[in-house]
Amino acid sequence: MELDPSIAALEHRLGMDSFRRRLRVEHALQGAVHRFSTNPKSNLAKLLMRSRLLHQAMRLVGLYQIGYRQFLYPRIVTRDVPLAGLPAAMEGVTILQLSDLHLDLDPGLGAILAPLLDGLQYDLAVITGDFRNLLVGPAEPAIAATANLLRHLRGPVYAVAGNHDSLGMIPPLEAAGARFLLNEHVVWSRGNARLVLAGVDDAVYHGTHDLDRAFAGAPNDAPRVLFSHSPAIYREATRHQVDLLLAGHTHGGQICLPGGHIVISGLRCPRRYLRGAWTYEGMQGYTSAGTGASGVPLRFNCPAEVTLHRLVRG
Ligand SMILES: [Fe+2]
Numbered sequence: 001m002e003l004d005p006s007i008a009a010l011e012h013r014l015g016m017d018s019f020r021r022r023l024r025v026e027h028a029l030q031g032a033v034h035r036f037s038t039n040p041k042s043n044l045a046k047l048l049m050r051s052r053l054l055h056q057a058m059r060l061v062g063l064y065q066i067g068y069r070q071f072l073y074p075r076i077v078t079r080d081v082p083l084a085g086l087p088a089a090m091e092g093v094t095i096l097q098l099s100d101l102h103l104d105l106d107p108g109l110g111a112i113l114a115p116l117l118d119g120l121q122y123d124l125a126v127i128t129g130d131f132r133n134l135l136v137g138p139a140e141p142a143i144a145a146t147a148n149l150l151r152h153l154r155g156p157v158y159a160v161a162g163n164h165d166s167l168g169m170i171p172p173l174e175a176a177g178a179r180f181l182l183n184e185h186v187v188w189s190r191g192n193a194r195l196v197l198a199g200v201d202d203a204v205y206h207g208t209h210d211l212d213r214a215f216a217g218a219p220n221d222a223p224r225v226l227f228s229h230s231p232a233i234y235r236e237a238t239r240h241q242v243d244l245l246l247a248g249h250t251h252g253g254q255i256c257l258p259g260g261h262i263v264i265s266g267l268r269c270p271r272r273y274l275r276g277a278w279t280y281e282g283m284q285g286y287t288s289a290g291t292g293a294s295g296v297p298l299r300f301n302c303p304a305e306v307t308l309h310r311l312v313r314g
Contacts, residue, residue: 004168004171005196006098006171007167007168007170007171008042009171010167010170010171010182011070013182013183013184014182014183014201014208014210015041015183015210015213016211017210018183018201018208018209018210019166019167019208020205020295021206021207021208022167022201022202022208023069023167025205025206025208026136026167026206027036028165028206029069029135029136030136033134033135033136033137033261034112034136034297038083041252043152046227046279055224055296056180058298059286059295064070064298065301066300067255067296067298067299068297068298070298070299070300070303071106071109071255071292071293071297071298071304072106072109072112072297072300072305073112073158073297073304074112074116074291074303074304074305074306075303075304075305075306076116076120076306076307076308077305077306077307077308078308078310079277079307079308079309079310080285080310080312081244081284081286081309081310081311081312081314082284082314083223083243083284083311083312083313084243084282084313084314085223085243086265086311086313086314087192087193087194087222087223088193088313089190089191089192089193090190090193090195090223090311091109091311091312092122092310092311092312093124093310093311094121094123094308094310094311095122095123095124095125095126095246095308095309095311096117096120096122096124096125096153096188096306096307096308097125097127097128097246097248097307097308097309098125098126098127098128098288098291098306099127099128099129099130099248099249099288099290099291099292100128100129100130100162100248100249100288100292100294100305101127101130101146101149101291101292102130102131102132102133102142102164102224102292102293102294103131103142103145103146103149103292104133104141104142104145104296105133105292105293105295105297106297108297109240109291109292109297110145110148110149111293112151112273113149113291114148114151114152115152115154116306117149117152117153117306118152120306120308122154122156122308123156123157123190124156124157124188124197124202125153125154125155125156125157126157126158126159126160126197126199126227126230126246127146127157127158127159127160127162127178127204128159128160128162128227128228128246128247128248128288129160129161129163129165129229129248129249130163130164130165130229130248130249130290130292130294131143131146131162131164131165131169131173132163132164132165132166132169133294133295134164134166135163135164135205136166137305138164138311139166139168140269141299142169143172143176144174145171146173146176146178146214147172147173147176147177148166150173150177150178151177155177156179156188157177157178157179158172158178158179158180158181158186158197158199158227159179159180159199159227159263160180160181160182160199160200160201160202160227160228160229161182161202161229162202162204162229162248162249163202163204163205163206163229164294165202165255169170171184172189172262175310180199180216180257181197181199181227182199182201183196183199183200183201183208183209183210183211183213183214183271184198184199184213184214185197185198185199185214185215185217185218186286187218187219187222190238192287193222194219194221194222195222195223195225196218196219196222196223196224196225197227198211198214198215198218198224198225198226198227198242199214199226199227199228200214200226200227200228200233202229202230203228203229203230203232203233204230204232204249204266204267209228209230209233209236211233211236211237211239212230212240214240215240220241223243223244223254223311224240224241224242224243224244225243225244225245226240226242226245226246227246227247228246228247229246229247229249230247230249230267230269231247231248231249231250231267231269231273231274231278231285231287232267232268232269232273233245234273234280234283234285235280236271237280237282237283237285238246238280238282238283242283243283243284243313244283244284244285244286244309245283245284245285245286246286246288246309247285247286247287247288248287248288248290249266249267249287250262250265250266250267250274250287250289250290251265251266251272251289251290251293251294251302252274252275252276252287252288252289252290252302253265253274253275253289253302254290254293254294254295254298254299254300255296255298255299255300255301255302256300256301256302257301258301260271260275260300260301260302261301262274262275272283273287274287274293275287275289275302276289282295285309288305288307289302289303289304289305290304290305291304291305291306292304
């Protein structure tokens, strides 16, 4: 099949092996979801049926509105990130992180986020993947809603793709102002001080994250920040001298037991990496609980978040 030239042009950025692997996995996912969703006896069909029944039951007992409010009003998390070796000129540099927007799930979220983002102060922004609600299918509603939201972010805005995102979504999102880091890095400067900002492709379903490629040619004397949809690459990140890893994917559990106890995270990973701040062998890490939600526009005991990471000298 002939590839759209704008998609084919991503091969030299992602790397040939990762590019081909991603196309194969995207194709396989489409086939699998189609087979499961058209077979009424499949696990997916049963899951969808149970989810619809759960919806109805929650509406009846008034729980739906409670969960919907928790989904719709993300909290702003502001945190200091102490980094050894941070140049004085980088003191206070603030990274805005949005993650797992899935904006096509519910039009209400974009409308709430726009004015909230207008009022924030930061130096650069990153969206750590998952722009679309479903794993496959039309991406246009997610692209249009994200493009609207990007008008409320001040540049530069970086992004990485998540397990819900396809290569075909990247050219229109880049045209709308998000610069994807496809196993790539950029050097961000303030005065004479430099910061390496690297991003890797999705490690969750596609396995197309390539840290060697992302850091190839990056200066060794500047702090390194890595953006990844999945936090589960933390061991590989330390092998590339990463100082700060920003990730998402887990939604912090999205629907949690009282006390925030995570029931489902969608990731095989020790519990401490599933939500919030963590460290591993001296590397700082943060897993966003997600700005949006997927599947259902509901959250329980797990607030959505917009995160401001303020770098300070450690
Ligand atoms: Fe997600």
